[in-house]
Structures are given as C-alpha cells and as structure tokens.
Amino acid sequence: MSSKRNSTPLKTTNKKVVLQCIKENQPISRAEIASKLQISKPTVSLLVDELVQENWVLEKGIGMASSQGGRRPIQLCFNEKAGYVIGTDIGGTKVKTVICDLIGNIICSSSFKTNHYLQTGLLKQIHKEINCMIQTYQLDSSKMLGMGVGIPGITEPTNGVVVEAPSINWVRYPFITEAKRYFSFPIFVDNDVNVAALGEQWLGNGRSKDNILFIAVGTGIGSGIIIHNQLYRGSSCAAGEMGYMVTDKNDMRNEFKPIxxxxxxxxxxxxxxxxGERLTKLIRQKQDHPMFEEASKSELTGEIAFTLAKEGDEAARLVVDDAIEHLAYGIINAASLLNPEVIILGGGVFKSSDYILPRLREIVYQYLPSSVELNTSQLGENAEVLGAVSLFLREFESVLN
Structure with missing residues (x-):
C-alpha cells in the first residue's frame, strides 16, 4: 500500500531529473541517460516517452551505433519552445517586459515610461503590452506559463505585497491580488535587485556559481544575495540594502543628511x-572650470562626472575616485561577511565600468580576507527582466524544476 502511495512522488522526481539530464547533456540517448543517472532503462524509456508526449522533449535524429553494433539510438533534446515565460521589470523610470522561451532567449520586448501610467494603472498597461506582443509575434497564448516581476522596493514574495517602493509611491501594495484582475496565469514577484542576481546566475557572470553577491549602483545602491543557490531575503525581506552601510564614521558624527x-x-x-551633486558644488567654486557655466545653471549628472574623469579632469577625478573608494569599502564589508564566489556589479553607474572596475579591484583585493571574482554584469539592462523569468522558472512548481 505504502509503495503505491510513494510511487507518484518518486516518478515525478525521476521525471524532473531525466529532463534536467537532457537539458544539460543534449543531444543524448535513452541509454546514455540511464547510464548517467543509474536508473533502469525501462524506467527512463517510460519517462522519456511521457516527456516527448507532453512536448518537453524532442526526438532529433539518430546517434552513432555502439561498438557492439545494433540499432543507432534516437537522440533527445530539450524543447525550449514548449512554453513561454514573461519577465517584467518595473522601474522608477520605465517598465520593461519581455517574452522568453525556456532557455532565456528573448522573443520580443516592449517598454513604456513609468510615470505615464502610475495614476491610470501600471498593471493595466503591462497587460495591454503583453497582449500586443502576443498578437504581433503570433505567439500561442495557451503556451504562456506565467510571469515573473521585479519591483524597485521591499517586497514580500510569499504574499505578493510590496511593502514599500518609494520611486513608484507604493506602500503595502497588494501586487499579486491586483495582478490577478488582469492575468489568469501564475505570477511571482520579488525585489528587482534580487531578480537581477537570479538573472546573472542563470545566464550571466554567475553561471555555475552557488554563492553570489550582485550589487546594483544607480541613484541608490542595493544588492541581491544568493547563498547555497538560494536567494537570501532576510527576516523582513529587506536583506541586501547595502546603500545603508556606513563607510565614514566622521560624516555620521557631523549630522549627515541623506541625498x-x-x-x-x-x-x-x-x-x-x-x-553629480558633489561635482556640481565643486565646479561652482571654480569659475575658470570649462563646465562652470553649465554647473551654475543646473546640476551635473553622474554620467558627466565619469566622462570628465576619464578625460583627466581634476575635479571630476577627485569626486569619482572618492565615491569609488566608499563603494570599495562597502564591498569589502559585504564580501567579508558573505564570502561569495563572485561579486557582480550592475546598475547605471557601471556604464563607466572601464574606469571604475580597475580601481575597485585594486582596493578590494588588497583588503579582502579571501579571493573572489569581481566582474560587471554580463546581462546589462536585461539582468532584471531575465532574472524575473528565472524567478518564475524557480518558483513555479512544474517538471522544469
């Protein structure tokens, strides 16, 4: 009686293992799967037949015969077109949505400015954009497995509530509840930097790594932490808020005011x-500076600061190098605590990675207690949307995971 009761979970587990084996070793035969997994050939054959029938696996061509002769084996491949997953990154500036196949190839994408639809409804517009993409690219809507979403704020993934996202004015916003008004498929949601970390682990510079620290540096600074292949969210889903680290105690003593x-x-x-703000203040004190007039009229951007620093501007280098030093101390503190295999740097500031990265490495490698890779994001602006797809594939209970 008990063996019958346990057969279904065991079969499901074996089916997932067989599919994973095919994904990692394709093209591969049934006999090779049985040998690799130490599962009987009849069991493997039965599971593969089901996977083929369900369209997760394709039979492609004939392999080489063994040295003993006999029939040449049928080769098996994972069908990455068996379904589609939607990934959405809701940012303070824009909302980007992609539709991907099951191995992360972006089939289509769209975006719109966040502030244009904050009052009338972001979810309504996302729904409209997705339907438009499905129709334009003639995709089978029945193959849409679901959607992952990255949110710029503290988010509770278990109940889908956005605790606080200042850039889009959401406080205790019931995201999943609201999303169900527009979408019938499953949806999973998490902080945008967390999903970016997942994206880099899946398809970027974190591949084959189980311990990753992803740091996003833009207007704010945040991080996504993966420990033993699991996202670390903390007791109140607020882990990774590196922007709150203190790297100069004297500043804090002098009634420091946040930006x-x-x-x-x-x-x-x-x-x-x-x-940008610090460089503006500095240049306004230097009437002979080439940017004095522009700085007097409006605040210079961080991007301008890096451009000037690369050109050798003394004021810009002073500001930028000081910021890099603070960031390096923050990285040293975080890496000393977490001991990641790789630190991946993303966000808008790292468009100037050619200037930043060598200086960061020089400081970080000098003080870290153990070695670590320090790289920039491989996925760039797609880290969050592809990470949202990865979030869905990890969280959605199916034969894929």
Missing amino acids: FHRYGYLESVAGGKAI
Whole structure:
C-alpha cells in the first residue's frame, strides 16, 4: 500500500531529473541517460516517452551505433519552445517586459515610461503590452506559463505585497491580488535587485556559481544575495540594502543628511545622483572650470562626472575616485561577511565600468580576507527582466524544476 502511495512522488522526481539530464547533456540517448543517472532503462524509456508526449522533449535524429553494433539510438533534446515565460521589470523610470522561451532567449520586448501610467494603472498597461506582443509575434497564448516581476522596493514574495517602493509611491501594495484582475496565469514577484542576481546566475557572470553577491549602483545602491543557490531575503525581506552601510564614521558624527529622504549613507556618497551633486558644488567654486557655466545653471549628472574623469579632469577625478573608494569599502564589508564566489556589479553607474572596475579591484583585493571574482554584469539592462523569468522558472512548481 505504502509503495503505491510513494510511487507518484518518486516518478515525478525521476521525471524532473531525466529532463534536467537532457537539458544539460543534449543531444543524448535513452541509454546514455540511464547510464548517467543509474536508473533502469525501462524506467527512463517510460519517462522519456511521457516527456516527448507532453512536448518537453524532442526526438532529433539518430546517434552513432555502439561498438557492439545494433540499432543507432534516437537522440533527445530539450524543447525550449514548449512554453513561454514573461519577465517584467518595473522601474522608477520605465517598465520593461519581455517574452522568453525556456532557455532565456528573448522573443520580443516592449517598454513604456513609468510615470505615464502610475495614476491610470501600471498593471493595466503591462497587460495591454503583453497582449500586443502576443498578437504581433503570433505567439500561442495557451503556451504562456506565467510571469515573473521585479519591483524597485521591499517586497514580500510569499504574499505578493510590496511593502514599500518609494520611486513608484507604493506602500503595502497588494501586487499579486491586483495582478490577478488582469492575468489568469501564475505570477511571482520579488525585489528587482534580487531578480537581477537570479538573472546573472542563470545566464550571466554567475553561471555555475552557488554563492553570489550582485550589487546594483544607480541613484541608490542595493544588492541581491544568493547563498547555497538560494536567494537570501532576510527576516523582513529587506536583506541586501547595502546603500545603508556606513563607510565614514566622521560624516555620521557631523549630522549627515541623506541625498533623498530615507536614503542610506553609502548611496548618498557613492550613488550616481550623489556624484553629480558633489561635482556640481565643486565646479561652482571654480569659475575658470570649462563646465562652470553649465554647473551654475543646473546640476551635473553622474554620467558627466565619469566622462570628465576619464578625460583627466581634476575635479571630476577627485569626486569619482572618492565615491569609488566608499563603494570599495562597502564591498569589502559585504564580501567579508558573505564570502561569495563572485561579486557582480550592475546598475547605471557601471556604464563607466572601464574606469571604475580597475580601481575597485585594486582596493578590494588588497583588503579582502579571501579571493573572489569581481566582474560587471554580463546581462546589462536585461539582468532584471531575465532574472524575473528565472524567478518564475524557480518558483513555479512544474517538471522544469
């Protein structure tokens, strides 16, 4: 009686293992799967037949005969077109959505400015964009497995509530509940930097790594932490808020004021907005500076600061190098605590990675207790949307995971 009861879970587990084996070793024969997994040939054959019938696996061509002769084996491949997954990144500036196959190839994408639809409904517009993509690219809507979403704020993945996302004015926003008004498929949601970390682990510079620290440096600074192949979210889903690290105690003693309300110390001295603001103030004191007139009229951007620094501008280098030093101290602190295999740097500031990365490595490698890879994001602006797809594939209970 008990063996019958246990047969279904065991079969499901074996089916997942067989599919994973095919994905990792394709093209591969039934006999090769049985040998690799130490599962009987009849069991493997039965499971493969089901996977083929369900369209997860394709039979492609004939392999080489064995040295003993006999029939040449049929080769098996994973069918990455068996379904589609939607990935959405909701940012303070824009909302980007992609539709991907099951191995992360982007089939189509769309985006719109966040502030255009904040009042009328972001979810309504996302729904409209997805339907438009499905129709334009003639995709089978019945093959849409579901959607993963990255949110720029503290998010509770278990109940789909956005605790706080200041850039889009959401507080205790019931995201999943609202999303169900527009979508019939499953949806999973998490912080945008967390999903970016998942994206880099899946398809970027974190592949084959189980311990990853992804740091996003833009206006603010945040990080996604993967420990033993699991996202670490913390007790209240607020882990990874590196922007709140303090890298100069003297500043804190002098009534430090954050660059924005409720922003942390590190992002107020090393974020893109902070870099631009500090350079502007410095140039306004130098009437002979080529950028004096522009700085007098409006605030310079972090991007301008890096451009000037690369050109050798003394004021820009002073500001940018100081920000890099603060960021390096933050990285040293985080890496000393977490001991990741790789640290991946993303976000808008790292468009200037050719200037930043060598200087960061010089400081970080000098003080870290153990070695670690320090790289920039391989996925770039697609880290969040592809990470959202990865989030769905990890969380959605199916033969794929």
